Amino acid sequence: MPSANQAVGPFANLELRKIINEHEAPPEILTTGLVKPADVEKLFKIFFEGINITLKLLDPVLHTPINVLARCPFLFTVSKLYCDLHHVCQ
Secondary structure, three states, rough: OOOOOOOHHHHOOOHHHHHHHOOOOOOOHHHOOOOHHHHHHHHHHHHHHHHHHHHOOOOOOOOOOHHHHHHHHHHHHHHHHHHHHHHHHH
């Protein structure tokens, strides 16, 4: 259990905290803890290795988790939820 002065959730990651603070409404999957910051990288890896191979939607060099979240929180949310669904069905 973290102490009272330790940040938890997406605010523990300084890059994510900066992006969340710059947007009016951060994605609920981050603020509610549905997806933890540590899981974001894993989900992007699942997306690029399993899903993006056939769909060719995003460029892994340009579309990093931080960049996608900064530019389009909706795309961030949809790609994460799609990865969750794909991963559960496998």
